[in-house]
Amino acid sequence: MVESGIPQSNALAEAGLDSLAELMSRDPEGYSSQDKGRIIEALRAMRAKWEAAEAQAPKGKSRAKASPETQSSISSETAKDLGL
Amino acid sequence: MSEHKIEFPANSSFSPQLPGLQVAVDSTSLGAYKTCPRFYYLSIVQGWQSRHTSVHLVFGILAHTGREHYDHAKAAGKSHEEALSLVVGLLLKLTWNKELSRPWDSGDSNKNRLTLLRTMVWYLDKYGDNDSLETVILANGKPAVELSFRFGFDYQFKSTGERAIACGHLDRLARLNEEFYIPDLKTSAHSIDAGFFSKFSPDNQFSMYTLAGKVAFATPVKGVIVDAAQILVNGSRFQRGLISRSQDQIDEWLDDSHQVLSEMENSAVTGHWRMNDKACHSIYGRPCDFRSVCSRSRGAREQWLRAEFKQRIWDPLLRRGDI
Secondary structure, three states, X not given: OOOXXXXXXXXXXXXXXXHXXXXXXXXXXXXXXXXXXXXXXHHHHHHHHHHHHHHHOOXXXXXXXXXXXXXXXXXXXXXXXXXX | OOHHHOOOOOXXXXXXXOOOOEOEEOHHXXXXXXXXXXXXXXXXXXXXXXXXXXXXXXXXXXXXXXXXHHHHHHXXXXXXXXXXXXXXXXXXXXXXXXXXXXXXXXXXXXXXXXXXXXHHHHHHHHHOOOOOEEXXXXXXXXXXXXXXXXXXXXXXXXXXXXXXXXXXXXXEOEEEOOEEEEEEEEEEOOOOOHHHHHOOOXXXXXXXXXXXXXXXXXOOEEEEEEEEEEEOOOOEEXXXXXXXXXXXXXXXXXXXXXXXXXXXXXXXXXXXXXXXXXXXXXXXXXXXXXXXXXXXXXXXXXXXHHHHEEXXXXXXXXXXXXX
């Protein structure tokens, strides 16, 4: 529950790239659960940026296309089941 | 090369009767011999390996280790976040150089400490929790992860009378709907497209894994599901591919394997592991580490090996430490 008027911590903002580099330069023996959590959040934030950039990239240029024949050999009928 | 002058390192997977004859054979050993008997002799029988460890090998091992620990944590009742935190903590420690008090420096812009952690967090977020590919729970209640197997190869060596054993380690046995598969995680800096998956059919490792699932774990395994991760500098892409094996394909692979076992025996009997000089430029997709050895005169090779390589025991009967 968030109480209004009290400054809130924003893990994503805190775990920026500078913060991540600093965290990862430390001896991992001294990490707390919070430190690991901040690293995970920073890496997830990187994914959000990456996915946004991927969505904007022109399709068909950066990603190789499979021939229809080979695509079918990867059991397309189960593609949804596989989480593709 | 005068092979007989070099002592054979003690190795429980080899025949006590005929030095150089491997009786318990894993997919790595069989694949090495198929590729080049001389490469097999140097890397498996003698156990030589380059002093310069491949970043691709290290990265792959670390990714497998992360996946394995995640599965164990989940099976022990941990939540996804708890299991992920354990994996991140473990990988951070494994990639920390205690002696130098600094992180592992891979020297590779695609495969390094940051991209390893990034890849595993993204991968486990995508395929870790609520995955339609469920880890099988064994009869003893334990999850079917990190499985060692061994079973009869249905082949008897003529020179010693010993029976060949197929052995190795599977990462996991999983169920997709009502079908069983061996999941495997592969990392690559290259595009993950249909060409990537098609290279696994035929494939020595995947055929043996499928057979192992059927025979050693008495499960009607259909094939291997590959979780492929493309590791780029700024991001990682994932793709899942199903590599199936029919019974006829498995039978053919087994027939061929018996032929290879016969050739392996012949090499041990004659003390000669021939060089396949057509494979020097592409062993597992890259130039062979032993080109610098094989390109020298036979008398100079042992000295070069001792100077430029290190020796370890490749024993697939021991607990895992493979790729």
